[in-house]
Amino acid sequence: MKKIFTVFAFLLLAIVNSSSAANMAADTPLYKNKKATVSQRVDDLLPRMTLKEKIQQLQNRASGGANDIENIFKGESYGCTHEMNRSAAECADMYQKLQTYMLTKTRLGIPILTAAEGIEGILQNGCTLFPQELAQGSTFNPALITRMTQAAGAEANVIGIHQILSPVLDIARELRWGRVEETFGEDPYLIAQMGIGFINGYQKYNITCTPKHFMAHGSPAGGLNCANVSGGERELRSLYMYPFKRVITETNPLAVMSCYSSYDGIAMSGSHYYMTDILRDELGFKGYVYSDWGSVDRLQTFHRAVATQEDAAKMALIAGIDLDIDNAYETLERMVKSGKLDIKYIDLAVRRVLTVKFTLGLFDNPYGDPKKVDKIVHSAANVAMSKEVADESAILVKNSNNILPLNLSKYKSIAVVGPNSNETIFGDYAWTERNPKEGTTLLQGLKEVVGDKITLRNVEGCDWWSKNTADIQNAVKAVEASDLAIVAIGTRSTFLGRSPKYSTSGEGFDLSSLELPGAQEELLKAIKATGKPMIVVFIAGKPLAMPWVKDNADAVVVQWYGGEKQGRALADILTGAVNPSGKLNVSFPRSTGNTPTYYNHFVTDREEPFDSPGTPEDPKMHYIFDKPEPVWNFGYGLSYTSFKYVSCTLKDTVFSATGGTVKVEVEVENTGTRDGKEVVQLYVRDKFSSVATPVQQLKAFNKVLIKAGKREKVTLEIPISELGLYNDKMQYVVEPGEFEIQIGGASDNIVFNKTIVVK
Incomplete structure (x- = not known):
């Protein structure tokens, strides 16, 4: 009897548990069932959402700190967040708490997309700073860049970042433009190959890249950021669309960023033809479109395409901009309620955003791994990876009499001068609290290599931007007292100019002249007059007009911003520990008026026979005092071997x-x-x-x-x-x-x- 009772009790318990499990399964909405397909989960979730909840999925909300979450979000879920000015550890902790809040403290438990700049590493203080994208392009090594972004992706992964706002697929045809440094170069095929390599590394993790800026953003009129790009349909398709077409087809990114500019007078961010007919219907893009910061509002305030912010929001949404990073989409709710906007456009955009979140697995596991931040972020292996990219990116463009690599036994003292001689230029979109001298500067790199065997004398001589020549004589004295001069010149930039020193490159820092800024050429000429051998190290975010440098320097090394180990990479190249292998991914102009200088011009643009440069008395034809040729051409770069x-x-x-x-x-x-x-x-x-x-x-x-x-x-x-x-x-x-x-x-x-x- 006891056995029968025991069996009966067991069966009863099993029935109760089975019934309870069935009820729980019935109570669990389909969108929370990870076994359901992405489309099934989206179809189940979308009708459950209120109009306000839908529109919030089309907006960005800055997340603040871990203690600010409740005050900022107030029980509501948003499409994405984008936090920058925090350390990697702080950000990882905050994102962990934010995602927990989203899943447990909001009505529907919708996770948030966490986005970060990642063009040269993750834009959080303490993360590894890799070389700028222009330097990545000059490696001509997509596989190396895949390894680099795998390293950066590992850092993003433990922080809890799921969207990288890179790579830039713009084409560097207008050298006055400040953002040349953010591109892979002037050639669409090279850009496509490097972009594919870049994305494949990050997307090894549950991360989507965001190729940008769709499209034709890199050739603005006058070189002014956001200015109109002139051209026709053929140029757009043959040139500017090519990298996006290849990248979308071959890497399937889940996000694309629109651009600020207009093409042939049509604002890209408000164009259904560009953002839907071409991007989605023709190129086959399946993800969601993320606006550039403020690009929706600018349809009203900048392009004057519409009269009100409401109209700008409506125009962008219908065009195909799914998520607005500023605040224009706050107007969508009242437009739907007033009948001014059909809710079908809201539903379509929300569907795209939710599809990305489900595809990335955020509803099931949106978390990073804060406990591993100290181990993964800025690891020795990642710093070594940054150095390797810097090594392969530097380009040797002149080497008279094989002066390089330096035979250190010949020199007792070397003058290391110039405005970039003892600064690490991290580049645009490298927000860091670090002092520029914290990365390895050229001077520090040389000290590491030569130790106390050679005396190194350092004087800047001038800065990057001003005409102040007061310190040039001190630099000359240092050179006169030395056996050799290494002169580090170029440009300077950091994230939107957040440094106390002036920028001459980067977003919002365009140049009207491509000649060396400030008194840098005067410094070079004064050093040349000493008669000492002169090696020029050009550390910059873009090519500048340097025919004098080509004619007068004994050797020239070009290093687009080389990340935190750029100084050691340069020192190793100068002294022969590393054999340079970079190639120019942008051509160097002879003058500002000599531009454009890109190699892939039409036959009519530079091929017609022209006379030699003339004189005021005999000006000749075409460019009467110059010739329409670059100083150094695309693809060029020397080696220490042959x-x-x-x-x-x-x-x-x-x-x-x-x-x-x-x-x-x-x-x-x-x-x-x-x-x-x-x-x-x-x-x-x-x-x-x-x-x-x-x-x-x-x-x-x-x-x-x-x-x-x-x-x-x-x-x-x-x-x-x-x-x-x-x-x-x-x-x-x-x-x-x-x-x-x-x-x-x-x-x-x-x-x-x-x-x-x-x-």
Whole structure:
């Protein structure tokens, strides 16, 4: 009897538990069931939301500190948050508490998207500072940048960040523009390749990147940030759209950022044609569109496209801007209630935002790992990664008589002078509380390398921006007392100019002149007059006009902002511990009036025969006192070894316009005595085309390490579809005809020319 009772009790308990579990399952909404599909969960959640809750999902809300959450959010969930001015540890703690609050203290438990700038590392104090995006581009090594963003992504992951507001896919064609440093360079193919590498690293984690600024933002009129970009439909599609098309197709980012500017008079952030017809319907983008800061309000205040903030919000929402980072979308609720705006546009945008949140798994686990912040953030491995990128990004553009690498036994003393000689320029979007001298400066890097074997004398001589020449004589004295001068010049920038010192590059810091700012050229000329050997180290966020430097320096090293280890990287390159392997991703102009200087111009823009520069008495033709050529060209960069392009073979030379792949095998020999890396570059020229096409277009490259005295075979491939153009009917077609395949080490150093035929 006792056994029967025990069995009965067990069965009864099982029935009760089963019933309880069934009731709990019935009470749990479908959107909280991780086994349901993303679309099922969105379909279940959306009808449960009030109009106010929906609109809040289309807005950003600054999160403040961990103790401010209740006062700021008041039981309400928002689309995203974007916190910057805190340490990594503080931010991780705050995000942990914020997501817990979102899941447990808001009516529907909707998590919040946590966004961060990440162009050169995570924009939180204490995170690793990697080289700026322009420096990443000059590595010509997408795989290296993938490793870099994996390291940065690990830091973002433990902090609890799920959206990175990078990479910049703008094309650096207007060098006066302050944000050149944030781009990968002047070439759309290079930008696409580097952008894909960049995104793949971050998206290893539950993170989406946000390629920006869609689109054509990098060529503003006069170089002024946010100014109109002039051009036609063909230029837009062939040039500016290309990196976005490749990146969206090959990496599937869940977010895209719109831009401030207009194209051909149409404000991008208010254009349904650009933000929906092209971005979504044509390019196949499936995520949500995130406005640039204030770009929706600017439809009224800047572009004057509409009369009121309400109209700006309506225009942007209908165009396809899903989430507004400023406050224009606060007007949406009253517009819906008054009948001025159809709620279907709200529902569509909310659906996109929720889809991203479900896809990233935020409803199930939105948390970082604050306990691991100290271990992961700014780890020794990540700092070493920053140094490796800096090593590969520096470009040697002149080396007379092989003065570099320095033979340290020849020098008892070296003068290290110039405004960038003892400053670490972190670059735009590198918000940091660190003193610029906390990163490794050039002077500090040299001290680490030479120790007390060589006397180093340091005088700035001048600053980046002013015409004050009072300190130049002190720099001259330091040089006269030394055996060699290393002069560090260039530009300076930091996040929106938040440093107490003036910026000459970065967002909002555009230049009307591309000559060296301030008294820097006067400093160089004074040092040259001493007769001492002069090595120029150009640390900058963009190319400047430096024909005098090319003609007078004994050696020139270019380093786009190289992150926190830039000084040690430069010291290792100058002294030979590292063999430079960077290539120019932007061409250097001869003067401001010489721009644009990008290599991939039309044949009509620079190819017509022109006379030599003239004189006032005999001005000649074209540029009467100059020539329309860069100082240094795209793809150019020297090494401490030498490379010989031995052979070039094509597997096939005749192709169908409907498809196929051009395969080129190049054999390169290292004829020097040092191991070195060479970027083998492939350019294409359409010999005859129905519409104008560039004289050269980069279509493949491969960076390869070649041991001293050894040969390597490099295979480069081009899909036939890459040879297409937009014809007079704006159709993308591959036209039959001959195409020249150019192989070499720079755009102006072509070794092999082969011809293929497309039928």
